[in-house]
Amino acid sequence: xxxxFEMNANNLKLVVFTSFLGAIANNVRAVAFDFNDETIFIYGxxxxxxxxxxxxxxxxxVTEIMAAYPQFLKQKISLEKSEKPIGKLLSYKGWVFCRYEx
Numbered sequence: 252x253x254x255x256f257e258m259n260a261n262n263l264k265l266v267v268f269t270s271f272l273g274a275i276a277n278n279v280r281a282v283a284f285d286f287n288d289e290t291i292f293i294y295g296x297x298x299x300x301x302x303x304x305x306x307x308x309x310x311x312x313v314t315e316i317m318a319a320y321p322q323f324l325k326q327k328i329s330l331e332k333s334e335k336p337i338g339k340l341l342s343y344k345g346w347v348f349c350r351y352e353x
Contacts, residue, residue: 263316263320264345266315266316266319266320267284267316267347268347269315270313270315271312271347271348274308274309274311274312275308275348276304276305276308278297278299278305279295279296279297279305279348279350280296280297280298280333281296281337281340281346281349281350282294282295282296282309283296283340283341283342283343283344283346283347284343284344284345284347285343285344286323286344288322289322289323289324289325290323290324290325290326290327291317291320291325291326291327292326292327292328293309293312293313293326293329293347294329294330294331294341294343295309295328295329295330295331296330296331296333296335296340297330297331297332297333298332298333298334299332301330301331301332305330306328306330309328309330310326313326313328336352337349337350
């Protein structure tokens with residue numbers, strides 16, 4: 252049986268992916284994540300300037316992650332407008348979401 256509360260990159264990825272189900276707005280191009288011992292970092296790349304509502308939607312997903320991993324004492328959400336190709340964006344420890352673009 253998998254102990255999802257044990258800090259393990261693969262287990263954390265599963266929690267991150269499920270936490271973001273339904274938490275990706277139409278203006279989001281890609282979402283990446285990173286972490287250290289006590290902080291979860293979320294990086295969002297949007298096709299418009301981020302608004303307060305964009306942070307709120309992402310914060311709901313991050314709250315679910317922090318509930319599953321209480322060792323995360325802090326969060327950092329960074330949202331930015333970017334027109335770079337997704338392949339040129341920083342993915343940190345991995346992509347949570349990448350929108351299909353031609």
